[in-house]
Amino acid sequence: xxxxxxxxxxxMIENHECGARADQxxxxxxxxxxIFIPTLCRLxxxxxxxxxxxxxxxxxxxxxxxPACVTKVQEGMEVTVNSERLAEYRKLTLEMLFSExxxxxxxxxxxxxxxxQSLAQKLGVNHITMPYIHPLMPVDASHPRFIADHNRCILxxxxxxxxxxxxxxxxxxxxxxxxxxxxxxDLCSPxxxxxxxxxxxxxxxxxxxxxxxxxxxxxxxxxKRRAFLPYLSMMREVAR
Amino acid sequence: xxxxxxxxxxxxxxxxxxxxGCHMSLxxxxxxxxxxxxxxxxxxxxxxDAKQFPENVDVxxxxxxxxxxxDLHKIRLIRANSKVLIALGDCSVTGNIPSMRxxxxxxxxxxxxxxxxxxxxxxxxTKIVPKLLERVMPLHEVVNVDLYLPGCPxxxxxxxxxxxxxxxxxxxxxxTTMRFGA
Numbered sequence: 001x002x003x004x005x006x007x008x009x010x011x012m013i014e015n016h017e018c019g020a021r022a023d024q025x026x027x028x029x030x031x032x033x034x035i036f037i038p039t040l041c042r043l044x045x046x047x048x049x050x051x052x053x054x055x056x057x058x059x060x061x062x063x064x065x066x067p068a069c070v071t072k073v074q075e076g077m078e079v080t081v082n083s084e085r086l087a088e089y090r091k092l093t094l095e096m097l098f099s100e101x102x103x104x105x106x107x108x109x110x111x112x113x114x115x116x117q118s119l120a121q122k123l124g125v126n127h128i129t130m131p132y133i134h135p136l137m138p139v140d141a142s143h144p145r146f147i148a149d150h151n152r153c154i155l156x157x158x159x160x161x162x163x164x165x166x167x168x169x170x171x172x173x174x175x176x177x178x179x180x181x182x183x184x185x186d187l188c189s190p191x192x193x194x195x196x197x198x199x200x201x202x203x204x205x206x207x208x209x210x211x212x213x214x215x216x217x218x219x220x221x222x223x224k225r226r227a228f229l230p231y232l233s234m235m236r237e238v239a240r
Numbered sequence: 241x242x243x244x245x246x247x248x249x250x251x252x253x254x255x256x257x258x259x260x261g262c263h264m265s266l267x268x269x270x271x272x273x274x275x276x277x278x279x280x281x282x283x284x285x286x287x288x289d290a291k292q293f294p295e296n297v298d299v300x301x302x303x304x305x306x307x308x309x310x311d312l313h314k315i316r317l318i319r320a321n322s323k324v325l326i327a328l329g330d331c332s333v334t335g336n337i338p339s340m341r342x343x344x345x346x347x348x349x350x351x352x353x354x355x356x357x358x359x360x361x362x363x364x365x366t367k368i369v370p371k372l373l374e375r376v377m378p379l380h381e382v383v384n385v386d387l388y389l390p391g392c393p394x395x396x397x398x399x400x401x402x403x404x405x406x407x408x409x410x411x412x413x414x415x416t417t418m419r420f421g422a
Binding site: 098102103104105106107108111112114117118120121122123124125126127128129131132134135136137 | 327330333334335336337339340342343344375377378380381385388390392414415416417418419420421422
């Protein structure tokens with residue numbers, strides 16, 4: 001036990017001895033130690049929810065795979081980040097995201113600047129092994145400045161979280177279950193008719209794919225600007 | 241210089257349901273095409289005159305998705321007659337743009353094209369043109385694919401690298417260099 005009153009744990013991540021505060025997650029500690037764990041729904045500055053399952057890791061003594069972004073460190077933990085099983089599951093999970101909606105990268109506004117697309121490339125997903133579902137998904141262009149294209153949505157809920165946690169409006173939420181779930185504005189009214197939306201556009205900027213974009217962008221033109229998020233978080237810390 | 245004693249690799253390129261952009265990228269190899277010409281014989285392609293897909297093909301590069309009964313017949317023949325089958329570009333790897341019609345029932349798509357948007361002789365064709373499949377598929381949903389070259393289109397450099405490696409007897413690994421869409 002440390003004399004400063006901070007609990008320090010020692011754990012092994014990929015055979016690398018790491019020191020961590022008791023309130024830290026495996027993901028935070030791995031990143032501090034330069035160990036890469038893939039993430040998709042996570043965005044620093046927002047809460048972590050473990051939705052996308054990209055950061056699953058193996059912890060010795062547990063037969064379940066645990067999401068590193070929401071699993072707190074424990075004394076003596078032995079964490080495996082890279083194994084054949086994990087690589088396989090991560091690829092399959094990404095493939096399922098691609099097969100569940102209509103991710104036509106070549107004509108997408110975020111082609112070349114998309115978190116889903118670049119993670120697929122990084123993890124070596126160069127084809128989708130399961131059949132595409134090709135669901136007929138709505139596109140909401142009722143907002144004067146933004147578009148919600150559900151064909152590209154991976155249900156990461158970054159938009160929901162940034163709207164609640166940073167903007168404080170709680171315009172976005174989730175409706176339905178499984179692959180049929182949708183991100184919705186207000187009580188599933190058109191975005192343009194939303195009374196709670198402030199039009200700040202934070203949801204558009206944090207969206208990892210082309211699901212939320214600014215109007216007037218052609219294929220590949222939508223660049224997301226996320227520098228505001230750590231800045232806002234920092235200024236709030238200062239204000240406290 | 242060409243060595244007449246060394247048998248050239250028999251290469252075919254095929255254009256299924258795509259825009260021919262991948263073949264344009266193939267031609268974009270520019271002077272590298274001359275290097276390849278010394279090592280390959282182009283036995284079937286939209287760029288040469290052969291009408292029938294030949295037997296004993298070493299490498300087949302297939303652009304486009306499987307969208308019609310004709311595509312289905314062709315891709316099975318290509319697979320049966322080729323040692324290495326390459327899915328060339330996003331349409332053959334993912335379905336890409338041709339697959340966007342799959343979200344609608346086929347009858348509705350045909351009605352839209354041949355009746356709603358037509359001013360004279362409104363009718364869905366039943367002769368000569370091949371029958372469309374209900375769903376558009378990437379190649380690997382129908383046959384085994386040996387190498388995936390995603391991209392819309394894949395770059396000339398990546399295609400050249402893939403063919404060059406195969407000619408050297410190596411299976412190129414481009415899984416983390418190439419991506420969908422690019």
